[in-house]
Each structure stands twice: as C-alpha cells, then as structure tokens.
Amino acid sequence: MEVAVFLLFAALVLVSALVVVLHRNPIYAVMSLVVTLVSIAVLFVLLGAPFLAAIQVLVYTGAIVVLFLFVIMLLNVSGDGSTAFGLQKIVAAGAAVGFSTLLLVLFWGRFEGLPLPPLEEADVALRPLARALLGTYLLPFEMVGLLLLAAVTAATVLARRADREKT
Amino acid sequence: MTVPIFWYLAVAAALFGIGTLGVLIRRSAIMAFLSIELMLNAVNLSIVAFARSLGERTGDLAAVLDGHVLVLMVIAVAAAEAAIGLALFIAVYRRRRTIDLNRLNLMRW
Numbered sequence: 001m002e003v004a005v006f007l008l009f010a011a012l013v014l015v016s017a018l019v020v021v022l023h024r025n026p027i028y029a030v031m032s033l034v035v036t037l038v039s040i041a042v043l044f045v046l047l048g049a050p051f052l053a054a055i056q057v058l059v060y061t062g063a064i065v066v067l068f069l070f071v072i073m074l075l076n077v078s079g080d081g082s083t084a085f086g087l088q089k090i091v092a093a094g095a096a097v098g099f100s101t102l103l104l105v106l107f108w109g110r111f112e113g114l115p116l117p118p119l120e121e122a123d124v125a126l127r128p129l130a131r132a133l134l135g136t137y138l139l140p141f142e143m144v145g146l147l148l149l150a151a152v153t154a155a156t157v158l159a160r161r162a163d164r165e166k167t
Numbered sequence: 168m169t170v171p172i173f174w175y176l177a178v179a180a181a182l183f184g185i186g187t188l189g190v191l192i193r194r195s196a197i198m199a200f201l202s203i204e205l206m207l208n209a210v211n212l213s214i215v216a217f218a219r220s221l222g223e224r225t226g227d228l229a230a231v232l233d234g235h236v237l238v239l240m241v242i243a244v245a246a247a248e249a250a251i252g253l254a255l256f257i258a259v260y261r262r263r264r265t266i267d268l269n270r271l272n273l274m275r276w
Contacts, residue, residue: 002168002169002170003168003169003170006170006174010174010178013178013182014178014181014182014185017182017185017186017205018185020185020189020201020202020205021185021186021188021189021192021193021202021205026195026197026198029198029201030201033201033204033205036182036205036208037208040208040211040212043175043178043212043215044212044215046170047175047215047216047219048219048231049215049219049235049238051235052211052215052235052238052239052242055239055242056211056242059242059243059246060204060208060242060245063246064204064245064246064249067249067250067253068197068200068201068249068253070253071197071253071256071257072197074257075197075256075257075260075266077195077197077266088191088192089192091191092187092188092191092192093188093192095187095188095191096184096185096187096188096191097184099183099184099187100180100181100183100184100187103176103179103180103183103184104176104177104180104181107173107176107177107180108173111172111173111176111220112173113171113173114171114172114173114220114224115171116169116170116171116172116219116220116223117169117223118169122228123222123228123231128228128229128232129232129235129236132229132232132233132235132236133236133239136236137236140236140240144240144243144244147243147244147247148243148246148247150247151246151247151248151250151251152250154250154251154254155250155251155253155254156254158251158254158255158257158258159253159254159257159258161261
C-alpha cells in the first residue's frame, strides 16, 4: 500500500515537474507546479513529517504560487513562453541528466539497501517538533520572522511605482 | 514492505535535474524562477529523507526534528526570496518592458 502511494505520487511529481519546465504557457506551468508541490507534500507525509506537509501546502501552494500567478498576469507574459535554441536545449538537457545521474550514483553508493522500518506513533508526534522549534531553535525562528518582515518591506519598496517617489 | 530511502533520494535527484533543465532552457525570468522553486523542493525532499534515515539508524528523535526545523527554515526563506524576486521582476519590467533573460544584458561586457 505504502509503495503504491509512493509510486503514484513520485510519478506525479516528476511528470508535473516536466510540465512546469516544458510547457509554453506560464499559467499552465504554474498550475502544474501546484500538482508538484502537493505531491511532494504527500511524500513528506510518507516520510513521517505531516506538519511539514501542511506547511508545504499552506506556504507554497497557498502563498508562493498565488504570488507567481499575480505577477504573471500583471506582467502579461502569457504569450512569452519561449525557450532556448536547439543546440542550447541539447546542452542543457545533457547537463541536467548528467548532474542527476551523478547525484543518483552518489546516493546509490551510500544509501542503497538501507532498510526503513515502518513509522511509529512517536515519529509523527507534533509536541517534540513544537518544543524543538520554539525551544532549541527559538532564536533562528525569530530571525526568520525578522527576515520575512524585511522581505515584505523590501518587496513593497521595490514594486512601488517610481513616479510616486517624486511627489 | 516499506519504501526504501534510496527511492526518495532518486525522486529528489531527478526533480533537481528537471529544475536545472528549466533554469537553463527557459528565457522568461519568471519561468527560470519557477524552476528554482522546483530545485528548492527537491532539496527539501532530500533533507526530510536524510533526517528520517538518520533517525532510524541512530534511534535519536532529536536528529529527525533538526532536519524538519531546517526544512521549515528553507520554506520560510524561499517565501521571502519569492517575494523579493518577483518584486524585482516587476521593477525590471517597468523599466525595460521585458523580463526576457536574453535581453537583460546591461551588465554584459
């Protein structure tokens, strides 16, 4: 059962990611990215990280993808889905496949055949994660909040119309 | 039967490769940025898989939680990066009327 769910969503991740990269229409690419991100959230659940899966759906598909859609519609790049020339494409595909193969070989040498026992209830408990996030890692957590505030401020300043600065 | 850890890492490696391909072949800056998000997700997936593997081998729950907190930080930084990057694209589009990466060659020698 777990293997079937994994295979289904792993295939969904890879196919929809290819659609993101190759589709000419940016809107379709972003919608396909939603499928990719939700499928990765399912893989997070399988790996015993339900909280991360929830955050993935909330932050990525809820906020970041909507931001992308906004900007694509704002800038009107819908017809501008062009890709590189033929030779560039072949070189890029070769580089991507080569890099993936290198990663696969490295992972194979280190992690092949490692058994992974089924999840237990203690593995998916939320209380230890909350203690780690708001106890051990309280300072990084607060710094991320500060970073987000700085990012929002900077984005507002950057995207502001230039003609308003003169008035 | 449970899924071996290598399968997750294989998915992450393939996803990272797809993201690399996207960054290399797309000419619209927004599409290249989408591909970068794909690569970030591949790395997140591998971090969670590594954390689970480490937790099972050492029997230490704190090691798993370290990985999960790291992924949370990556997601938060990705959100900040998306906001800044897209604001930059809007600013560039206002000035140049295009975000085609081949035509943004002001700093080319």
